[in-house]
Amino acid sequence: MSITEQIKGLAKHSSVYTVSTFIQRALGLVMLPIYTDVAYLTDKSAYADLSLAYMFIAFLNVFYLYGMDSALLRYFFLGEYKQEDVYKTALLGVLTNSLFLSGVLFVFSSFFGNLIFGHHSYDNFVWFIALILLFDGIGNLPYLILRAEEKSITYSSIRVGRFLLELTLNIIFVIVLRMGVEGILYANILASLINLLVLLPYQKKYMKGIFNKDIFKNLLWFGLPLLPNGLAYLTVQxxxxxxxSLLLDKDSLAVFSASYKFGSIFLFIVMAFRTAWQPFFLKVAKQENAKEIYSKIMTYFILLGVLIIIGGSLFIEYLVKLPLYFGRPFMGEQYWAGLKIIPLILTAYLFFGIYVNLTVGVFIKKKSNLMIIFTGLAAVVNVVGNIYMMPAYGIMGAAVVTLLSYFIMAFSIFIANQCIYPIHYDYARIGLLVLVLAVVLISYYMFSLPILIRLLIVAIVPGVLYASGFFNKRERIAFKSVFKK
Known part of the structure; x- marks a missing residue:
């Protein structure tokens, strides 16, 4: 299969995963007009509590999986064991661990409620979180099977089904029954449980395997070093x-979180890309031209990212003010003060996408123990930077630190990757893309750009890249053929 055909295959699966990932994570965006409406969540502190709850879920999810998801994919493709045995071993490991951790949360709910929300009366929130993590932790593994088998349509269909279910439950619990944050968590619990039940038949083929101690040791050997890496990454995020919530106040957190959701739009694309990317690069790793494929994909990924960030940075602030919900804007007016952080968060996730691209060498060479160095550096910068910048510069300071942290993740893994698995990237074209993005973002923050100028910028950038010789002859031919069609 040619390089072009393989890249098209990756693009096809990535595009399907993009739809499902966006829909999966879009609930917070779709419901934002409700979540930021005082008629449903009575004040900003309620929305801040919701943000803290999902922060806690994301943090603990790392402990529930403890690297087993990445280890399963790695040994599913490149190991010497039966795939059924690898899956059964990983599933039993995750199931046992998930039951234990959820039990701990139930028993010590007052402690965790006080730790996260600042008050011991949040026991019920912790119980809800424990159930969500239990169902999602077990449900993660069947999704990995669908990824490994490249069943992107099935994967996405189930994700879309879950989104529609959770959206319906949110409407019932939050809008109709007016249950606030508790209603949002109830909806999540039910959606997670039903999603798990739907996924069970897809793992039937692999349940014939047996638990193998040697496999479990290998999974732990590969996966456990990813645990501190995952924690460090979540520290960054x-x-x-x-x-x-400690250095400023819950109102600032609510404003920051609302705009951060829009900055996270590019994260949806990165996560979708990663879903298709890991099975793809492991599958082509033994090909002679593997490094050439990886290099081209990096260039195209950054090109796509730069175009999306430019468009998003220039126009999202207009979109969120549109009256979409019974005359209400997409985001409550009391949250608009945070809109200026969106370009910084979008760009931060471009660097995260570059980091994901660069994990090739670490996976192929089984150097997962290095991951903690990259994310650890970024985590230290993030915590120290926020402690310094947040009191002085508020939410803008936090956004700048986020961007810096992801840049450090990408730069440090690039240096290591070139030592253990050197790839020659197209530095000239990547440099041009970075320059174009920098010019646009500097203009955005230095000047008050009228909408006509913004439209002109979006129209000109692709033309500038084309005229500057960014695209090679083959790419120009492909580009022209698209327009002829």
């Missing part, structure tokens, strides 16, 4: 949420 989530520490601003927790520190803001």
């Amino acid at each position: 989530m520490s601003a949420t927790y520190l803001m």
